[in-house]
Amino acid sequence: MEPNYLEIGKRLQEARKSANMSQQDLANLMNVSSSYVKNTERGGKPSISYLFTVANNCSVSFDWLLTGTHTSLDLKQIPNSNEETEDLLDNLRNILNTADPDIRIWAKVQLQKMFGEYLPAKK
Known part of the structure; x- marks a missing residue:
């Protein structure tokens, strides 16, 4: 499964707009140029840092940014x-073996967040 960067850019x-932020506002948070923000919104590949910044400052989930769907724990599933x-x-x-290193990093971060307390400590 390859990410659709054009759709990710739209989300x-x-x-950003839902959070009443300009491209410059978001660029300032990340210490990047507004052209970087514009490029990602037009379908350029966003960095993991960029996705974190948007998720944290715009109150959206990684799931929604990457797939357009909201996920929640449904015990029936x-x-x-x-x-x-x-x-x-x-x-x-x-997912963990995909060629895209950003997706691999994202997946590992999400797994650590969800199951960190159950994973053995690194030595």
Whole structure:
């Protein structure tokens, strides 16, 4: 699954406008030029730092920025069979093995946020 940067850019712009921020306001938060913000909103590849800044300052989720959907925990959707669990793990492996390093980093950060307390400490 390759990210659709044009659609991501549209959502970045929508989030910024919903937060009543100008491109310059967002650029100032990140210490980048307003042309960088304009480029990402037109479909340029955003950095992970940029996505964090928008998510944190515009009250949107990474899920929505990257996919356009909001996700929430629905207990009815939690896998309850070995086949469903294997499908879920296959999807996770695909995300973590994607060629795009930004997506891999994003996935690792999200997993750490969600399951950090259950993961073994690094030595």
